Amino acid sequence: MKSELDKIRADATTALNAAADLAALEHASIKFLSRKGLVAGLFKLLGQADASERPALGQALNELKTDLEALEAARKLALTPKSKGPSLDWTLPGRTSWIGGYHPLTIVMREITDIFRSMGFRVADGPEIELVKYNFDMLNTPAWHPSRDESDTIYLANGFVVRTETSPVQVRTMEAQDPPVRIISPGRVYRRDRPDATHSPMFHQCEGLYVDKGVTMAELKGTLLAFYRELFGQQTKLRFRPHFFPFTEPSAEVDVTCPFCKGDGCRICKSTGWLEMGGCGMVDPNVLAGVGYDTELYTGFAFGLGIDRIAMLRFGINNIRLLFDSDVRFLRQFIGITPR
Numbered sequence: 001m002k003s004e005l006d007k008i009r010a011d012a013t014t015a016l017n018a019a020a021d022l023a024a025l026e027h028a029s030i031k032f033l034s035r036k037g038l039v040a041g042l043f044k045l046l047g048q049a050d051a052s053e054r055p056a057l058g059q060a061l062n063e064l065k066t067d068l069e070a071l072e073a074a075r076k077l078a079l080t081p082k083s084k085g086p087s088l089d090w091t092l093p094g095r096t097s098w099i100g101g102y103h104p105l106t107i108v109m110r111e112i113t114d115i116f117r118s119m120g121f122r123v124a125d126g127p128e129i130e131l132v133k134y135n136f137d138m139l140n141t142p143a144w145h146p147s148r149d150e151s152d153t154i155y156l157a158n159g160f161v162v163r164t165e166t167s168p169v170q171v172r173t174m175e176a177q178d179p180p181v182r183i184i185s186p187g188r189v190y191r192r193d194r195p196d197a198t199h200s201p202m203f204h205q206c207e208g209l210y211v212d213k214g215v216t217m218a219e220l221k222g223t224l225l226a227f228y229r230e231l232f233g234q235q236t237k238l239r240f241r242p243h244f245f246p247f248t249e250p251s252a253e254v255d256v257t258c259p260f261c262k263g264d265g266c267r268i269c270k271s272t273g274w275l276e277m278g279g280c281g282m283v284d285p286n287v288l289a290g291v292g293y294d295t296e297l298y299t300g301f302a303f304g305l306g307i308d309r310i311a312m313l314r315f316g317i318n319n320i321r322l323l324f325d326s327d328v329r330f331l332r333q334f335i336g337i338t339p340r
């Protein structure tokens, strides 16, 4: 019986492999694998075999059946015609589902707020349509000051303006709470500016305010130095240039050493080694008195910085309008960049 089994294995393998189409395969299957086929016949002979040989023969028979059925299935798959219709082009690039990214301004804004939060500042928010009272009067802006001019400021009806800075948030915060006050107010501001590479009628500022007993200008400088070192690197130096702002007295413009040339002079800093970053100063006592603070007891400092400018420096963006055009070709370059 063993030799019979080997012969059927050889014949069946040859017949199944030789089948040129599905009909020939069917024919071979019936001959060997059907219920009355040659393999089934072998199972019937098993009962007549010597009892001692039966287990080994049974196992060999089962293996034969399994092998031939697997071969039949493989041949059937190979002989089955491929489906009609458009075939798959495996060389085409895959379809990408784009994941979102952070806008460069969002990246920088989060970095700025993270640094100030680590120094104990809280983020405060306020309206973009603001009362003239908060935007100018309570910030000690004199009637003659050019920032009040209609050529600079967008006035609305009924004593409202579109806010020209985020400082009104500071007044609103001080009105609502007693010292100590330690806030930053990042947000959009608006000016009548003709758009060009460095100007936009809408841009982003972050103002900061700290009012408490005995706050000094040294603390102002220390706070800004710590902030800009965190932002631009620990080698950064800071300098104050005397200036005038209605809201503060004394006031200063803030310069930092250029992070690109480390102060040696380059194209970005126009060979000066310094970059102008914004204004700052000690809060004018008139402002503190205006919100009901005791000016004998409390002093404070305030500062402002341009978020767009920092984003442009950070990412080497040479035109502010790119930040607001929503051009996907530009924005896609920031996918994967997260706040530090």
Ligand SMILES: [Zn+2]
Pocket (backbone or CB within 6 Å): 258, 259, 260, 261, 262, 263, 264, 265, 266, 267, 268, 269, 270, 271, 273, 274
């Ligand atoms: Zn430089």
